[in-house]
Amino acid sequence: MRMPDLGEPLFDLAVCSEMVFLDLPIVERIKRINDLGFLVEIWSWWDKDLDALAATGATFSSMTGYVSGNLTDPDATDELLRTAELAIAAAERLDCPRLNLHGTGLGEGGLPVKPVHETTGAMWLAAGRTLTRVAELGERAGVTFCLENLNTAVDHPGVPFATAADTLTLIEAVDHPNLRLMLDLYHSQVDEGNLIDQVRRCAPYIGEVQVADVPGRCEPGTGEINYPAVAAALYETGYRGVVGLEGWASGDDVVALERFRTAFSR
Amino acid sequence: MARFDGKVALVTGSTQGLGEAVAHRFAVEGAAGIVVCGRNSDRGEAVAASLIETGTEAVFIPVELGDLDRLAALVAAADARFGRVDILVNSGASTDRGTILDTTPELWDRIIDVNLRAPFFLIQAVARIMRREGIAGSVVNIGSVSAHGSVPILAPYAISKGALLPLTRNAAFALSRDRIRINTLNIGWMDTPAEDVTQREYHGAPDDWLATAEAGMPFGRILKPDEVAKAVAFLASDDSGMMTGAVIDFDQSVIGAGLQPILPPEEVPQ
16 A cells, blocks of 8 residues: 555544534534545434435444443343344444444443443453454454443543553453454543553554544644644554544534544645 | 323334324423434424423434334333333324235235334333333333224225234233233324325325314314323323223224214225
């Protein structure tokens, strides 16, 4: 693969349609993001008209990979697997290759349905077993499930297996090509920092990368992260997958998307 | 305390008509959460927004009742959002027309999938949540007096509604130890937006079809969604006590009474 020219994006770039152009209905948002040359991420699919989404002609990058359930509780793991199959059926309609998971089921406002304040050894083992089943399900369906790291300090208190270090541990342990890491550098910066080293350690296991700046979760350039340096380091690892903006626009949406594109261009 | 305080209800077909009236009835009487669902996203979002204005938590989830995967996702999403389901109202249905002579297998499948298979699997899915949470829940199926036989053009529709009787009784019996109640309201001719479309598009009815139809009725009108919603609320609430497995006619027609209806020559299917 040739090196991108100066000013060209280093990666395939996506934008999360749940956080920009919020004055537009979702279908129009997706058309707008597609028109601007980005792939599209969505969160929930069960509350959307999938035929209308597919008809936009957009290329979908990732979406939520379950509806309910969690990684550790006996009945809830079955529920996670069952709803993961529903997610696969929805993903097929959108031709969406990656399905996103979290350390536990998230409810309203991104808060855990069942908060966890202590992650026991038994929970780690159960999560590993569940993720193995999920990965095997993904293999049969030809999709990749991605476990996303989340921050617990600001947005998602009470989520187990939240840090990039924890999610990477689980993914390394399962070691299956259909289970990868949704490396969210915004969340990682909030709870962990040391992003360039993080990117290098995670690189072999990354399914997709998500970004936003800290604080405020807006587009690159609005906070403390040196995203051009992080982008260069990510490129140097050999990662050539998708980088998605999962953040708000600090002002004008189109300007925010162009700032994101610039930060991840050569 | 209102009848539906703290209750979470899932109402199919609630983007308009009877389902919408039921959702509003539940909201007015204190429901904590309502899942609005149907095919028309614009209407669904509008109904959910109007429910939220009353102080109820409401969410719209688009669903095609013939799609089992979306039905499963619908219930899972309701569970993820509210953690419980207390009431299911199977109000959504297809009233597509077909006689014994002209109904295609495709039309048959579509009507049976929407009107019978969807209620069956929705009851199954919500009953699992009710059992898990120990909820003495209530299911109300919207049937039809056409279940007694009906006119020729409603052949698959009438059959789909007729089959709600054994569904109601079988499920009610099976779930009685869980105190989950299943009842069906067989409603008659009702004044809804869907009926207006049906009259104009299927039957070429003039603008004043409703006034003409109502003038010939014993009560001087046909059923209104709000009055049916009150009956649904009775069945869905503790006011109906241990009533379960009941299939109730709610109409001004009286089955088995009066002159034996004889099919006029012009309505013989060709």
